[in-house]
Amino acid sequence: MIRPIVTSPIMLRMPSVDATPEDAHIGQDLIDTLATHAHECVGMAANMIGQRKRIIVVQDGPHALLMYNPVILERTNEYQTEEGCLSLPGTRPATRWRRIRVSYLDESFRPVTKTFSGYTAQIIQHEIDHCNGVLI
Numbered sequence: 001m002i003r004p005i006v007t008s009p010i011m012l013r014m015p016s017v018d019a020t021p022e023d024a025h026i027g028q029d030l031i032d033t034l035a036t037h038a039h040e041c042v043g044m045a046a047n048m049i050g051q052r053k054r055i056i057v058v059q060d061g062p063h064a065l066l067m068y069n070p071v072i073l074e075r076t077n078e079y080q081t082e083e084g085c086l087s088l089p090g091t092r093p094a095t096r097w098r099r100i101r102v103s104y105l106d107e108s109f110r111p112v113t114k115t116f117s118g119y120t121a122q123i124i125q126h127e128i129d130h131c132n133g134v135l136i
Helices: 021-036 118-131
Strands: 044-045 057-059 063-085 089-106 111-117
Touching: 021 044, 021 057, 021 118, 044 118, 057 089, 057 118, 089 118, 111 118
Parallel strands: none
Antiparallel strands: 044 057, 057 063, 063 089, 089 111
16 A cells, blocks of 8 residues: 655654564555655655554665565675655765665565665665664
């Protein structure tokens, strides 16, 4: 289901809680909502659609990568950039890492640990910040 985008900084600053298999419908809602906003957005966190759960979806090439309870385990090669967000107007400076190793549960709630780099790593970091209540 396509959900409206939350723009309230108060709501977006509230940290999210871990997702469970009962939250799978939220993951599908994120995929559907991201697809609708594909012309202007490359990733979303559940709090952007009003759900305080640690769930993100990231456009990874032609595929939407869904992650439940993502945690960054390792970071390499820090850099400075500027990012925008569908939930907030304008852009803001951000510190990111070119390569990250992430632990998460996949769409079937199976544990995965994977290394990401480049733009995909940047998107994942932005969306995990959302889960932590950090606005970028």
